[in-house]
Amino acid sequence: MPVARQPRRTAVVTSHIWPSGGRHLWPSGETSPVQSHPRGHLVYAASGVLAVHGERGTSIVPANRGAWTPAGFTHYHRAHGDTDMRIVFLAPALARLMPDHPAVFQTSSLAREVLLELTGPRNYDGSAPDRGRAARARLLRVLVDELRDAHEQPLHLPTPRDDRLRAVARMLSETPADNATLAELGRRIGASSRTLSRLLRNELGMTFYEWRTQVRIYHALVLLAEGHDTIHTAHACGWANPSGFIAAFTTVIGTTPGRYRSGRQGL
Incomplete structure (x- = not known):
């Protein structure tokens, strides 16, 4: 028997994207275009549930997990519940420290705060001074170190x-x-x-x-x-x-x- 769905809530689609990351506020059911990126990236749902559909399966990203997609992997996102999606792109030097396949990680309290800071309003214009860029580089390294210490989570449904x-x-x-x-x-x-x-x-x-x-x-x-x-x-x-x-x-x-x-x- 099909599962009954709740009435879809309305929310404004809002996006702030810059070269190193971004933020999407999506209503429940919103789906991104099929895409791939030249750099690997992390996505995190500050609220809601995000599904990352890729060529090798689907990664489920509830609000205490982060999903990694390596460079060049074709994928699209779908929001379940009104979803605040954060995205952080990694330079090749850091991406090499991450898995060569899509993966889901539990986000520690520290990783969560770093993700929120890296995708916060002060980054929207992408014109941070040198000191700001240096701080961002340190935060990115902390984030990668935190994820490398975390175990991959069984929230990837292979196709x-x-x-x-x-x-x-x-x-x-x-x-x-x-x-x-x-x-x-x-x-x-x-x-x-x-x-x-x-x-x-x-x-x-x-x-x-x-x-x-x-x-x-x-x-x-x-x-x-x-x-x-x-x-x-x-x-x-x-x-x-x-x-x-x-x-x-x-x-x-x-x-x-x-x-x-x-x-x-x-x-």
């Missing part, structure tokens, strides 16, 4: 290459509450559970349970950003009771759905 896995992915995405086993899903598309398990391990490096949990957490983040409560979100995403959902959500995101929805991420 399967095999047509059979793609078919299963569509079913999981369209009906996240469906509790069909891998064998049952396989019968719908004409593939055995053994074959699908092997493909999951070889292509995505995870089990079916891990994959489905990631898909469900993604949908849960979207529903919470759109204003749905914990009980509705739990049932809409396939958990039989809210306590199981809260435990799974907290394990992946690092805070409870209630605290996340109210904006208290413990940062």
